[in-house]
Amino acid sequence: MAPASAPSRDAAPKEEPRGRAPAPPAGETDAERTAALGERALSLARFYQGKIETVPKVPVRSLEDFSLWYTPGIARVSREIEKDPDASFDLTGRWNTIAIVTDGSRVLGLGDIGPVAATPVMEGKALLFRHLGGVNAIPLPIAIDSDEEFVETVLRIAPAFGAINLEDIASPKCFRILEELQRRLPIPVWHDDQLGTAAATVAGLLNALALTHRDVRRVRTVLLGAGAANLVTARLLLVLGHDPHRLSIVDQKGILDAERDDVDSLQLRNPWKYRLALQTDGGGRRGSFEAALHDADVLLAASRPDPNAVSPAMVRSMAKDPIVFALANPVPEIWPEAARAAGAAIVATGRSDFPNQVNNSLVFPAVFRGVLDARARSIPDEIVLAAARELARHAEDRGLGPEHLLPTMEELEFFPHVAAATAEEAVKLGIARRRRTRDEFFERAREIMHRSAALGAQLRASGLTLPLPDEPAAGGRNGR
């Protein structure tokens, strides 16, 4: 897969050059494109029967080599690890191997389809980890009946892994599971739908604020939607110094405030949302989304795919030169053209066919590269923010502007930089098993990513990775 087509989660397909596509009308065209891609994906799935496989990393010249790679020689290696479990990071592939764990309870926009049906998605994620971050990722959909079982299962499989990526788990149980695993495991545990999306959002926002000469500590922000990503985005904004009195979270019931009728129930069912209800009071604003948005500098919408969820009039009611992130997929809460016509200075979406795609694929491969290279013990918010800041910085590589808020997936050079920033932060926080300089981390990340790309290219060039059966035989394109 060419990097340019690395998708954002749930994103509509890319098929027109970035930035040139006018806002397509909602409905048929998108649906038809998505259906056509679906048909093709199905026939390719049937052809390839799996997107990843394990391949030896050591030479196997004859069966005799197995006395080194396997018994009897290997017993000596096991004994070393028995003495010092952390030696597993040096003597096995643990340093670069992660599990992608899901219960299939919220897969893409498909809902609770269960672990088996989630497998193709997890394989795709594993491919992205390999392709963009050089990470060995094992898809691990698990059949579980409760949050406790989920946690127990991951605790038990953790010894083989350097980090855990949780995927496609319904909210709010994803918060409970992530928190519990982060507390109990000595390796980083990440949930992309929370942390990856929030990090990409924060990165884009930092640049949008810079472009409109705003300070995060002084802006008024409205978050529309109180799902996994927005709750984490709100948390990160507060860590960055955003004034809680100028922050409003809005869900279907309106502005989340500490005395809303459902707040007691939230304390029991969604303590993460509850905590934010108490922390953010938006300056005492209560009631509707419109009430929250009036005079706001920033709208971060991550709610539902409805192009009329935010009207031009609402954008007009915001402060001068407002920033509008309409991140619902596959259809943003307002079409970018409509938002700009209503005065939005900067517009971002989750889609690759508009400028400013806020895409978690910009974040997770590099973050994992970084925490794996530092052999980090955990992944606190400081690391998420370090990655977001570094990502924001690299938008400048090709000219920061209202239509270029973030690096795009075509600009692969930024990945090792973000990895190095992540690893360096882990060292700073004292949670790295391996302490190196930032330059060393950068070189290491670049080498691993380079080797991964070279490996893919070689396999394609040699024909061992079969060319797409529905395309003309491989030419220069595959050599990329």
Add this chain to the structure above:
Amino acid sequence: MNPASHPRKEPTPAPTETGPTPTAGVPIHVRPATLEDVPALVPLVLRLKRLNEEFDPLLKVRPDAEARASEILAHDIADPEAVVLATEGVGADKNRIVGIVRARIRERNFYLPEREGVILDIYLLPLYRRHGVGEYLLEEITKAVKAKGAGVLTAEFPVQNQIAVAFYHKRGFRPTTGLYSRPL
């Protein structure tokens, strides 16, 4: 005993909240409720009952609950066999009622100690929680029922309310009797 004479408490902020908390170190003032407080206490009681509604269909709130709450509070405020404490904010929230505890004294016919103080309602607006205020309310109600001769303190709440379970468990309460229900 007169809880009104108790000095104002300024509980310490919760230790490990993420991010800034606008209400860190919320000060409160607890005093016996008066009849004038009833209109402000009723919504608090209703919030508590509406939460209970979520735990079990047999806890569905009656349409006349508001009027009932008003009557019961007025009754208990005047009843020597009951204690109703009102919690006020201080500073900007002075004179605003932000919490309630209501307990009644029950005779225990077969057991010792003979008199029991039972907490029937305890509610604090969310912004005033997590600063040791709940603990403080519990101390105040303990003193009040003790002064009325109670030798044991109990609390009635829906068994599925895990937050209440944790709150009481942490403060030395243990489950003694159970109330099992079945619709007829």
